[in-house]
Amino acid sequence: xxxxxxxxxxxxxxxxxxxxxxxxxxxxxxKPQIIxxxxxxxxxxxxxxxxxxxxxxxxxxxxxxxxxxxxxxxxICDGCAQGHDGMNVVLASREAIANMVEVHVSAVPWDGMILxxxxxxxxxxxxxxxxxxxxxxxxxxxxxMRPGPNMTTSLVAGDxxxxxxxxxxxxDQEVRDYKLTGCPSCxxxxxxxxxxxxxxxxxxxxMALPGSALVPATMRDILQYARQSGRKIMExxxxxxxxxxxxxEAAFRNAIIxxxxxxxxxxxxxxxxxxxxxxGIDLPIELFDTINHQVPHLGNINPxxxxxxxxxxxxxxxxxxxxxxxxxxxxxxxxxxGKTLGENLEDLEKDNWFDRNLGxxxxxxxxxxxxxxxxxxxxxxxxxxxxxxxxxxxxxxxxYSAVCHEQRKVTGPARVFNHEEDAMKAVVVGDIKPGDVIVxxxxxxxxxxxxxxxxxxxxxxxxxxxxxxxALVTDGRFSGATRGAAIGHVSPxxxxxxxxxxxxxxxxxxYDIENRTLNMTGIHGVPCTExxxxxxxxxxxxxxxxxxxxxxxxxxxxxxxxISAMKGAGLE
Numbered sequence: 001x002x003x004x005x006x007x008x009x010x011x012x013x014x015x016x017x018x019x020x021x022x023x024x025x026x027x028x029x030x031k032p033q034i035i036x037x038x039x040x041x042x043x044x045x046x047x048x049x050x051x052x053x054x055x056x057x058x059x060x061x062x063x064x065x066x067x068x069x070x071x072x073x074x075x076i077c078d079g080c081a082q083g084h085d086g087m088n089v090v091l092a093s094r095e096a097i098a099n100m101v102e103v104h105v106s107a108v109p110w111d112g113m114i115l116x117x118x119x120x121x122x123x124x125x126x127x128x129x130x131x132x133x134x135x136x137x138x139x140x141x142x143x144x145m146r147p148g149p150n151m152t153t154s155l156v157a158g159d160x161x162x163x164x165x166x167x168x169x170x171x172d173q174e175v176r177d178y179k180l181t182g183c184p185s186c187x188x189x190x191x192x193x194x195x196x197x198x199x200x201x202x203x204x205x206x207m208a209l210p211g212s213a214l215v216p217a218t219m220r221d222i223l224q225y226a227r228q229s230g231r232k233i234m235e236x237x238x239x240x241x242x243x244x245x246x247x248x249e250a251a252f253r254n255a256i257i258x259x260x261x262x263x264x265x266x267x268x269x270x271x272x273x274x275x276x277x278x279x280g281i282d283l284p285i286e287l288f289d290t291i292n293h294q295v296p297h298l299g300n301i302n303p304x305x306x307x308x309x310x311x312x313x314x315x316x317x318x319x320x321x322x323x324x325x326x327x328x329x330x331x332x333x334x335x336x337x338g339k340t341l342g343e344n345l346e347d348l349e350k351d352n353w354f355d356r357n358l359g360x361x362x363x364x365x366x367x368x369x370x371x372x373x374x375x376x377x378x379x380x381x382x383x384x385x386x387x388x389x390x391x392x393x394x395x396x397x398x399x400y401s402a403v404c405h406e407q408r409k410v411t412g413p414a415r416v417f418n419h420e421e422d423a424m425k426a427v428v429v430g431d432i433k434p435g436d437v438i439v440x441x442x443x444x445x446x447x448x449x450x451x452x453x454x455x456x457x458x459x460x461x462x463x464x465x466x467x468x469x470x471a472l473v474t475d476g477r478f479s480g481a482t483r484g485a486a487i488g489h490v491s492p493x494x495x496x497x498x499x500x501x502x503x504x505x506x507x508x509x510x511y512d513i514e515n516r517t518l519n520m521t522g523i524h525g526v527p528c529t530e531x532x533x534x535x536x537x538x539x540x541x542x543x544x545x546x547x548x549x550x551x552x553x554x555x556x557x558x559x560x561x562x563i564s565a566m567k568g569a570g571l572e
Contacts, residue, residue: 008109024067031067032237034230035108037101037126038116038140041074046118046195049186049217050142053226057114057140060230066111066237068230073100075122078452078479079154079189083161083421087451090121091477092558094274095571097125098132105133112237114229118142118188118217120480123198124271127207128570130243131278136236137243138336139207140229141199143217144309145187151308151364153191154182155481158458165428187217188309191302193480196309197264198271203318204258205275206246206335210344211353214313235338244279250330252276252283253291254341257328260288260295261321262312263304263383263401265480266488274568285386285395285566289516292382297401298324298373303483304383304401307371314360315371319348324375387487387511389519390534391473391499394491394566399482400513404468407485411510412437412471413525414503418546419443420453420476427459427466434469437509441500443476444493445562445569447548449555454479457486473509473518475500477565487511487518489565494545496564502540507533 009015009029016029036057040050054070061068075097081087105113113135115126119142130137148156160178163169188195199213209232212225236242252272259268269288276283298321299305301312322329323345331342339347348354358368369377383401388394400408415432416439417423423440426432438460444450453476461467461484471485475493478486492498499520503509508522520533528536551559561571 028067031065032111032234034061034066034068034112034114034233034237035071035105035110036068036114036116037071037073037104039075039097039122040072043074044077044080044119045145045183045186046077046142046188047074050116050118053116053140053142053222056223056226057116057230060227061234064231064234066234071104073097075117075119078120078454082455088449089555090452091445091450091569092555094121094125094128095558096554097122098128101126101129102132105129105135110135112136112233114138114140114233116140116142118195118199120194120198120267123195123202124275127202127205127275128278130207131247131275134242134244136233136241137207138209138229138233138236139202140226141202141208141213141215143187143215143222144196144313145183145190146185146216146218147190147308147310148184149181153302153308153481154189155191155458156182159462161455162428162459162462185218189481190308190310191481192263192265192299192304192309192312194265194267195480197259197268197480200258200262200264200318201255201268201272204255204322205251206333206341207243209336210348211317211319213318214309216310216313232336236336239338241334241338246334246336247275247279248333249281251333252281253287254329254333256288256291257295257325258318258321260292260382260384261297261325262299263297263301263399266384266397266399266478267480269384269397269489270477270565270569274570277568277570288384289386292384295325295328295382296375296378297380297383298375298378300371300373303481304399307366311361311364311366311371314357315368316354319345320354320368320372323354324372385513385516387513387516387518389517390530390537391503391509391520392490392518393499394564395489396473396487396491396518397489398485398487398513402483403485403513407468407471408513409511410437410471410485411508411521414439414505414507414509416441416503416505420451420456424456424459427456427463432466432470434466436470438470438472439500439503439509440472440474440476441494443474444495445565446559447475447493447495449559450477450562450565450569452477452479453486453488454482457482457484460484471511473500475565491564491566493565495548497541497545499534499537499541501545502537
């Protein structure tokens with residue numbers, strides 16, 4: 001096998017001595033060397049098991065004549081960061097993880113790389129790093145958590161947390177029971193949030209083995225995928241197949257089609273453009289909207305649908321969606337199997353992969369068509385829309401597949417907050433009324449690091465008087481699990497002087513998802529034209545925006561240099 005890195009290793013004799021001091025022998029240093037980089041750690045269920053996958057991947061590398069080395073840069077969990085300032089650094093962690101992988105890969109001349117993660121920011125971080133370093137790479141997903149009682153997800157926390165904040169609304173036993181059952185295993189939370197979505201995106205981009213996204217994390221199958229990843233990376237290294245050959249413009253278009261069909265997280269509209277940017281590919285936000293007008297919504301998956309990610313995998317997962325939409329996809333794109341997407345689908349059919357797991361669905365009394373709708377039974381096109389108007393000249397994002405029809409076209413008075421915590425408190429104490437449009441600003445990438453608003457959106461949908469009657473508009477972002485009328489990523493953001501900074505209490509806000517519009521249509525309760533409102537916002541902008549609080553360290557670096565959410569909220 002020809003090794004890309006062989007010449008570099010001969011430059012300095014200490015290199016081999018250092019490896020042998022780490023337990024390698026004098027034959028190991030002659031083999032192709034593979035870095036296995038994961039986010040293993042005790043940080044949360046999505047990472048705690050990744051050492052087991054890495055171990056299996058190592059066996060696969062050994063089998064094919066290579067030598068593996070394990071590296072770790074652990075990630076953090078959005079769920080653990082809810083409700084405090086820790087949420088402000090979560091999106092920034094994507095950049096930190098990508099940078100650390102770059103450091104690890106740059107310092108040693110590796111022949112190939114396996115990356116493994118399960119969750120929201122670590123998956124796009126790994127894909128960004130793969131694109132940046134462009135050595136042969138396979139992404140190895142960490143799979144899905146098991147369902148909670150009565151097929152619930154960890155987001156029972158929304159109701160629990162809201163009632164904890166209200167007097168005499170919950171018992172200690174209810175809280176204890178949730179804590180013991182809310183996250184019953186390792187793996188990514190078992191709804192189609194950002195973690196599950198990005199596993200699907202890695203596979204749809206061709207960077208993960210076919211069928212590996214969202215495999216149940218406690219089943220033997222995930223160990224087999226890990227072993228296969230170890231074997232396959234040796235083939236990619238020998239053939240010199242790199243991420244830039246796989247993550248092409250056609251592959252990104254395929255991924256957006258799959259995202260539209262499954263009802264994926266709005267955060268993919270941040271992550272996919274940011275990954276593409278590492279490859280010099282411009283992925284305009286309007287492309288998401290164009291594709292969502294065309295693609296049938298097939299995934300009946302929580303939160304846009306009924307079923308959990310485990311059932312989605314049993315029903316055929318990403319490959320089944322690709323098979324159903326093969327006429328819309330570019331089947332000639334290269335993948336980490338060393339074969340095209342079309343060839344992968346043919347191989348899965350020959351192996352009976354699509355039918356092998358249907359018996360697991362039967363255990364739950366389900367059939368495939370209940371989880372992944374046939375194209376002819378899809379009730380609507382797409383799942384995500386890009387809204388523009390005098391509030392969001394560059395754009396904003398909403399997952400309309402999780403919005404009830406009554407909330408898809410709304411006009412209402414603005415209730416304006418500069419911090420999510422204040423908006424959350426207003427919901428809890430009953431200060432938000434049906435028909436209000438909550439506006440939360442200064443929560444964009446430069447404003448506050450672009451935290452998610454899950455505590456507030458869950459408080460709204462778990463309040464019977466507000467559920468389906470209150471909308472939220474923000475320059476921040478949302479959890480992939482968000483339900484209800486939640487419009488995020490408003491750009492330009494408030495901290496950059498965007499119009500959202502100058503909305504005032506009582507102004508009238510109107511949005512129309514079908515027509516893709518988001519506008520201020522009234523001044524202090526008095527209706528006006530969109531043009532008049534735009535002029536008023538411009539007049540108000542003359543007073544400027546508040547100075548940001550002093551910051552330090554990596555958080556300051558990120559908020560000083562983050563680019564627009566419409567470009568992926570990476571670093572300039």
